[in-house]
Amino acid sequence: MSGRSFHTSVDRYFDQAAAYARVRPGMLAQVKSCNSIYRMQFPVRGDDGEVVVVEGYRAEHSHHRLPTKGGIRYSPDVDLDETIALAALMTYKCAIVNVPFGGAKGGVRFDPRKASEGFRERVTRRYTAELIRKNFIGPDIDVPAPDYGTGEREMGWIVDTYKNLNMNSPNVYACVTGKPISMQGIPGRRQATGLGVYFGIRACLDRTEDMKALGLAPGIRGKRVIVQGLGNVGYHAARYLQTDGGAVIVGIAEMEGAIHHPDGLDVEAVAAHRRETGSILGFPGAETVTPSAAILEAPCDILVPAALENQITAANADRIRARIVAEAANGPVDAEADAILRDRGVLMIPDVFLNAGGVTVSYFEWIKNRAGVSFDRMFSRHEATMKQDLLQQIEALTGAGIPPETRQRLVRGPGEEALVMAALDDTMTRAYDRIHACWKERALPDLRTAAFLTAIEIVAGSYEHHGIFP
Ligand code: GLU
Numbered sequence: 001m002s003g004r005s006f007h008t009s010v011d012r013y014f015d016q017a018a019a020y021a022r023v024r025p026g027m028l029a030q031v032k033s034c035n036s037i038y039r040m041q042f043p044v045r046g047d048d049g050e051v052v053v054v055e056g057y058r059a060e061h062s063h064h065r066l067p068t069k070g071g072i073r074y075s076p077d078v079d080l081d082e083t084i085a086l087a088a089l090m091t092y093k094c095a096i097v098n099v100p101f102g103g104a105k106g107g108v109r110f111d112p113r114k115a116s117e118g119f120r121e122r123v124t125r126r127y128t129a130e131l132i133r134k135n136f137i138g139p140d141i142d143v144p145a146p147d148y149g150t151g152e153r154e155m156g157w158i159v160d161t162y163k164n165l166n167m168n169s170p171n172v173y174a175c176v177t178g179k180p181i182s183m184q185g186i187p188g189r190r191q192a193t194g195l196g197v198y199f200g201i202r203a204c205l206d207r208t209e210d211m212k213a214l215g216l217a218p219g220i221r222g223k224r225v226i227v228q229g230l231g232n233v234g235y236h237a238a239r240y241l242q243t244d245g246g247a248v249i250v251g252i253a254e255m256e257g258a259i260h261h262p263d264g265l266d267v268e269a270v271a272a273h274r275r276e277t278g279s280i281l282g283f284p285g286a287e288t289v290t291p292s293a294a295i296l297e298a299p300c301d302i303l304v305p306a307a308l309e310n311q312i313t314a315a316n317a318d319r320i321r322a323r324i325v326a327e328a329a330n331g332p333v334d335a336e337a338d339a340i341l342r343d344r345g346v347l348m349i350p351d352v353f354l355n356a357g358g359v360t361v362s363y364f365e366w367i368k369n370r371a372g373v374s375f376d377r378m379f380s381r382h383e384a385t386m387k388q389d390l391l392q393q394i395e396a397l398t399g400a401g402i403p404p405e406t407r408q409r410l411v412r413g414p415g416e417e418a419l420v421m422a423a424l425d426d427t428m429t430r431a432y433d434r435i436h437a438c439w440k441e442r443a444l445p446d447l448r449t450a451a452f453l454t455a456i457e458i459v460a461g462s463y464e465h466h467g468i469f470p
Helices: 003-018 025-032 080-096 117-133 152-165 189-205 208-214 232-243 267-277 292-297 335-343 357-371 380-398 404-411 416-441 447-466
Strands: 036-045 051-060 068-074 102-108 142-146 224-228 248-254 257-260 287-289 302-305 324-326 347-349
Touching: 003 025, 003 080, 003 335, 003 447, 025 447, 036 080, 036 117, 051 080, 051 117, 068 080, 068 117, 068 357, 080 102, 080 357, 080 416, 080 447, 102 117, 102 142, 117 152, 142 152, 142 357, 189 232, 189 302, 189 324, 189 347, 189 357, 189 416, 224 232, 224 292, 232 248, 232 267, 232 302, 248 267, 248 292, 257 292, 287 292, 335 347, 347 447, 357 416, 380 404, 416 447
Parallel strands: 068 102, 068 142, 224 248, 224 302, 302 324, 324 347
Antiparallel strands: 036 051, 051 102, 248 257, 257 287
């Protein structure tokens, strides 16, 4: 499916929310439009020595805050419309979680799974050089990150290329996020999107009155969950839902097929099985569901599409049996399906809120790179010492001795990963409170409209305050 229908859906979501916005029409048009687009074609040496022409894109949707921010996608299906739609979602996402960036997205049209590592590296370095040439990358300009088909390794190649061409800048590491830890990445970034999905679902399910309206008990514990996609987002989301939340993962879908077990699948074991055999199919005890997409229609409480856009459309929306659809992917429910599901009383937790954990932790990584120091370094020991003093006072006053293991646990200063995760939890919880309040106070049709409206008013407000004219 081309990116056009995805782009149309995102525009429809924008328009539905814009109807409620206290923003003048010209400004609404500015918030909606994509500011700059760079489409490139460049030659890369193929593994056989032949020249391969590769097409790539970078769309900077909104410059109301700088730098612009968003991942890079490698896929044979990437096109300009898809890239623009994803860049727009980044703008709204950053606004909702209060991350001070504009939205952007990049895409390169090739299949990374069929390419050699050497070819992927040559594509990545050349794409980075193209971005540098046109000023579409830089710590203050536009900061890429991983997305579908890319990961830490690609981000490492990007920072290396950038660093070598900008040797005198002290900030070079802040030109991209999602880097390996050894290249100034941040612990927790890899699982951040999935963990954010978990925090977001938890915030939603904690609302007793909303759950009552759906006929569900509050809380994640015991809820039957189906997850589509066991990639970086789906895997971590499923894992936290199962281990921290106590959910029962009854179905998992991947490219090769889907599996189902009414008593629950052990996410970690399914992932290990896939690593060993190359497929989730044949997982001991699980029943195979064919075609794979049929798993979306199996009964469950929460359906978590964590793969790609346009998975739930008018073609299958009326057969979805979940009470909650938690959009871990970008754009998994198109605008037609959205209307059908809403009429059927399904609660949708929108992507622009739910998968914003990735960019939130990217923001922490960017701050760390700019500060040139990790979050724990300056105060971890100080905090440990303070807690030590406090415990000694308590012992002196009460005359009771605190056992050494308890003391050790209590006085330890926080590590960087713990700080990142706590800040992510706080960010997702506050963002949910905000869009939920908007939904209820302004009597909006649903949470998605509330999320888009929240974003529109923030972005418009920041244009109003900072001026849009030179
Ligand atoms: N690609 C991710 C997203 O769609 C992360 C973006 C980022 O960290 O900048 O949100």
